[in-house]
Amino acid sequence: MYCMYLRKRQRKYKSYFYCTMSKSEIILSKCKNCPKRQYKAIKDIPKKTKALKKKESKRFSIIQEDMSVCFFCGNEAESIHELIGGINRLKSIKWGLCVGACIHCHRLVEDKQKIKQKYQIIGQKAFIAKYGKELFIKEFGQDYTERRCKNDKS
Numbered sequence: 422m423y424c425m426y427l428r429k430r431q432r433k434y435k436s437y438f439y440c441t442m443s444k445s446e447i448i449l450s451k452c453k454n455c456p457k458r459q460y461k462a463i464k465d466i467p468k469k470t471k472a473l474k475k476k477e478s479k480r481f482s483i484i485q486e487d488m489s490v491c492f493f494c495g496n497e498a499e500s501i502h503e504l505i506g507g508i509n510r511l512k513s514i515k516w517g518l519c520v521g522a523c524i525h526c527h528r529l530v531e532d533k534q535k536i537k538q539k540y541q542i543i544g545q546k547a548f549i550a551k552y553g554k555e556l557f558i559k560e561f562g563q564d565y566t567e568r569r570c571k572n573d574k575s
Contacts, residue, residue: 424458476514483517484547492520499524504544506531509561516552516560518544541565 426442440447442457452458469477480501482488491498498521503513513519522530530536545565548557558564 424452424455425461426457426459427452476511480514480519481517482519482521483551484544485520488519488521490521491523491526493522493526493530496523496526498522500527502527502530504540505561505565512560513544516548518548538565 424440426440427447428439428441430437430439438447438449438452439445440452440455480488484504485492488501489498490496492502500522501519502522503510504518504520505513530540542565545557545561554564
């Protein structure tokens with residue numbers, strides 16, 4: 422690690438080190454032995470808010486009874502997957518469009534668009550069976566079955 426005052430500059434296409442504290446050009450070894458050397462403070466990664474933690478702790482599923490079992494392969498679930506993610510992730514949590522998933526299946530569903538669309542349609546059908554199509558369109562803004570039909574034609 423280097424000092425917070427150390428900068429790398431160029432003059433006539435040649436690189437050199439510059440100390441902003443002493444305001445002069447320096448050699449890197451001189452910076453390492455400097456008694457006034459200071460390191461940059463490391464910032465913490467922002468943590469989830471209390472409100473988001475509370476919502477995530479109360480996740481439930483209208484599709485699956487036991488969320489400790491992977492919905493996709495039947496193994497032990499290590500995480501919870503929201504079937505309709507992205508901007509609608511919190512709405513999926515609110516309405517119970519969550520299922521248990523093992524790490525392998527969770528990554529597979531997130532990475533493969535066709536598999537993701539298949540399970541979005543399953544989530545939509547379960548939502549419509551419980552709450553109705555009008556509420557689904559109002560909440561999520563689109564019909565995933567119609568979107569898939571348009572993609573299949575092209």
